[in-house]
Amino acid sequence: xxxxxxxxxxxxxxxxxxxxxxxxxxxxxxxxxxxxxxxxxxxxxxxxxxxxxxxxxxxxxxxxxxxxxxxxxxxxxxxxxxxxxxxxxxxxxxxxxxxxxxxxxxxxxxxxxxxxxxxxxxxxxxxxxxxxxxxxxxxxxxxxxxxxxxxxx
Amino acid sequence: xxxxxxxxxxxxxxxxxxxxxxxxxxxxxxxxxxxxxxxxxxxxxxxxxxxxxxxxxxxxxxxxxxxxxxxxxxxxxxxxxxxxxxxxxxxxxxxxxxxxxxxxxxxxxxxxxxxxxxxxxxxxxxxxxxxxxxxxxxxxxxxxxxxxxxxxx
Numbered sequence: 001x002x003x004x005x006x007x008x009x010x011x012x013x014x015x016x017x018x019x020x021x022x023x024x025x026x027x028x029x030x031x032x033x034x035x036x037x038x039x040x041x042x043x044x045x046x047x048x049x050x051x052x053x054x055x056x057x058x059x060x061x062x063x064x065x066x067x068x069x070x071x072x073x074x075x076x077x078x079x080x081x082x083x084x085x086x087x088x089x090x091x092x093x094x095x096x097x098x099x100x101x102x103x104x105x106x107x108x109x110x111x112x113x114x115x116x117x118x119x120x121x122x123x124x125x126x127x128x129x130x131x132x133x134x135x136x137x138x139x140x141x142x143x144x145x146x147x148x149x150x151x152x153x
Numbered sequence: 154x155x156x157x158x159x160x161x162x163x164x165x166x167x168x169x170x171x172x173x174x175x176x177x178x179x180x181x182x183x184x185x186x187x188x189x190x191x192x193x194x195x196x197x198x199x200x201x202x203x204x205x206x207x208x209x210x211x212x213x214x215x216x217x218x219x220x221x222x223x224x225x226x227x228x229x230x231x232x233x234x235x236x237x238x239x240x241x242x243x244x245x246x247x248x249x250x251x252x253x254x255x256x257x258x259x260x261x262x263x264x265x266x267x268x269x270x271x272x273x274x275x276x277x278x279x280x281x282x283x284x285x286x287x288x289x290x291x292x293x294x295x296x297x298x299x300x301x302x303x304x305x306x
Contacts, residue, residue: 001236001271003154008242015261075266083154089161108168109286113228117277118154124270133262 007082009036010044014053014078018070018130024063044082051081066130075133076126088114160235162189163197167206167231171223171283177216197235204234219283228286229279241267 013030027045031038045064048054052067066073080086089110166183180198184191198217201207205220219226233239242263 001154001156001232001239001241003241003267011242011263015263075263079154086154088154088156089164109281110164110168110228113278113281113286114156117274120273120277121270124273125266128262128266133266 001088003079004083006044007079009034009041010048010053010082011075011078013041013044013048013064014066014073014130015133017054017064017066018073018134021066021070024057024061024065026063030064047082048078051077053078053081070130070134073130074126075128075130076122076124079125080122086118088118154241156232157236159197160232162187162194163201163206163235164228164231166194166197166201166217167219167226167283168286170207170217170219171226171287174219174223177210177214177218179216183217200235201231204230206231206234223283223287226283227279228281228283229275229277232278233275239271241271 012034016030016033017025027038027041030036031041045054045056049056049067053073055065055067057063057065165187169183169186170178180191180194183189184194198207198209202209202220206226208218208220210216210218
């Protein structure tokens, strides 16, 4: 069971912006920090922008900032926004998308049980915000470690 | 977020056997019922056999039966057995397997929060057995609907 890499990168981008609140961050900087393609990241950031998670300022001196304070960005909301497919198995797919129809579906509670399990999963993620993910006393270290203007030791 | 198709088919195979307790089922029958490749299914069944979920009787009159009563097969145990990768994101991968190293990992609680969410997910699945998934009053319908010896209406 995996979240998509798309969600993985989206969360990391938001965490990076949360660590660097107070300044604008370039897409290149995030891409280089995580070793991901800038083109791929552009799509993710555009998507995050549509959800209000990221604000993009164009032009000189522009860059990315969080769309809301990290205390107001719930991990669950990010995952819900970036994971297109929350159907854990074929029989949970929406009507018309079902790729693997199941003869048992009429009398089988698997879908319901998996739905409850997914609910419990999301409930935990909904209790955490970006701010919760970053321990205050370690923020300094992170800002130092991931600041590209700081020379490597 | 998806479970693998492998797990999906493993669960369906077990459910099929649970519906048809009392007789031996052929691999071909399960493969045809769900429209999956027999070769693929053989691997899944071998894997389920190693976990004690399925018993295979070779030779004439042989076939598949559940390795334990459906009341004793927890959905969580099946998922744990068949999902190789329970690392939801790159930074949760085991040491040496990390494909996408993250600079933030030292000060980031994402791994912990996702771990808790996964725990909540598995807890729900551990509360359900195969028997719970099949509603008794619908078993009859299922046996009828999926029995290849019954002519199509």
